Amino acid sequence: MPKFSEVIGQESVHRLLEGALERDRLPHAYIFHGSPGVGKTTTAFALAQRLNCLEATQGDPCGACSPCRKYERLQHPDLHWHFPMPASVKGGKRAEEIRKQLDERLEPGIFRFHFSTAASIAIGRDKDTRAGSVAELRHQAGMHSVEARTKVFVISEADRMTDAAANSLLKILEEPRPGNLLILCTSNPGALLDTILSRCQALRFRDLTEDEIVALLQEKLAEPPSKKEAQLAAALAQGSLSRATGLVEEEVVEQRDRAVRFLNLLPDSPESHLAVADLVAMKDRVLIERLFDFGDLWLGDVLRVLAGSSVPLANRDAEALVREHARSLTIPEIKRRMAVLKEARRALRGNVYLPLILRDVIEKLHDRTAIPVG
Ligand SMILES: [Zn+2]
Known part of the structure; x- marks a missing residue:
């Protein structure tokens, strides 16, 4: 005790x-x-x-x-x-x-x-x-x-x-x-x-800071995660140690990398068909929601870079790639994409047909003609 x-x-x-x-x-x-x-x-x-x-x-x-x-x-x-x-x-x-x-x-x-x-x-x-x-x-x-x-x-x-x-x-x-x-x-x-x-x-009881969670994960877990894993899990855990602990057991870095690839899929490309088929085969809406969460975390970092924020990036292990993405995007476009992910998360919880959600979100993530929000 x-x-x-x-x-x-x-x-x-x-x-x-x-x-x-x-x-x-x-x-x-x-x-x-x-x-x-x-x-x-x-x-x-x-x-x-x-x-x-x-x-x-x-x-x-x-x-x-x-x-x-x-x-x-x-x-x-x-x-x-x-x-x-x-x-x-x-x-x-x-x-x-x-x-x-x-x-x-x-x-x-x-x-x-x-x-x-x-x-x-x-x-x-x-x-x-x-x-x-x-x-x-x-x-x-x-x-x-x-x-x-x-x-x-x-x-x-x-x-x-x-x-x-x-x-x-x-x-x-x-x-x-x-x-x-x-x-x-x-x-x-x-x-x-x-x-x-x-x-x-x-x-x-207050939320824990990301640094506190990273330190706890690394000090107390029987199999301590790498710094990179701990940081990603902490960023996504929103102040909850138990959520972060669950996340580090789930190969967060791979999930994040998959989310980044997902964000950059071209609609109707062979890669996008393959990605949709893979995700549908997992039959796990929680994991797919996690994919959207990681996508959101990534876009948030890109936004931070563009806005010149001094807050450390959640994906600081992949800072070079975040900066590369920031060069090709505008703030309104990022906000629009974050809104697309938010909408997709809602559809996911509403039991909308999964392939439809995924194809729709891939399409919308690339629709630059849509009216930006914010
Ligand atoms: Zn005693």
Whole structure:
């Protein structure tokens, strides 16, 4: 279990928590909000451990006492974690699904927890957290803690609670019991009921900078990416470490190179027919959306060069090529092409026939007679 001091970028949140701990003035409920993968869940677990460590010094848990060891395996009986799960997954597959969810939720490859199916983790009963799992939470919240001073409930993606679940949770918040701490984590606090928001203390987790993400990827991953891969992933991850971690596992440099080739395809050329056929064969709209994202990132860099911006390029490993493209394009033309990609992304999500989207976007990326935007 990482300590506060090891969660990068959230120093101001941690200072607030330290202050509350020192004065023994913790609220009954927190809302941790911010982009996915910026350290909300990790901080929630670190706080639970810190609260119940027998030998905590200077804000950090000792990591060695009996409660600490249980928290580090996510097996403390007074730590309850709820997250949305597909209801359709049952039996043996369920343990597998939980394992998968844990890997995804615990910043994959960075903080490894040992998990056995006997872990004391309460799992939401449905894809969206339903009243059933919150009823379970209410039951747990009403019981005395097994051994800890503070029983901690962590609810991930709290915005995905159904109305019935949210109303049920509200009852817990309206009659808080001493010794319970609820932590609702969400990237979309606006979707929570006002009555829930008003009963929790909200702490905002900031987006990580690209440099912070690059450093984390290179320091913490078991198989550290190259600087070039880390930079590209960080540029595309929009402040989220977990998104960046997922990206470095997917050969980002190759994807970027493919996107650059795609941007320069001539409509109706043999190369463009081949590219469309390859992309359609992948049957993966997420990967194709990623292709458009990389295209957008590239055009953004070309735009930056033309505008004389001093912000470092996302594709700084390919700066010479970015500059070459900048020589043959104008700012309005780049903006027009970025709008084409945006439109294509929308079509992709709208389930438009894939070959049609691809042929259309190749055509439009080269249509210089169209009216420029902006
Ligand atoms: Zn300890």
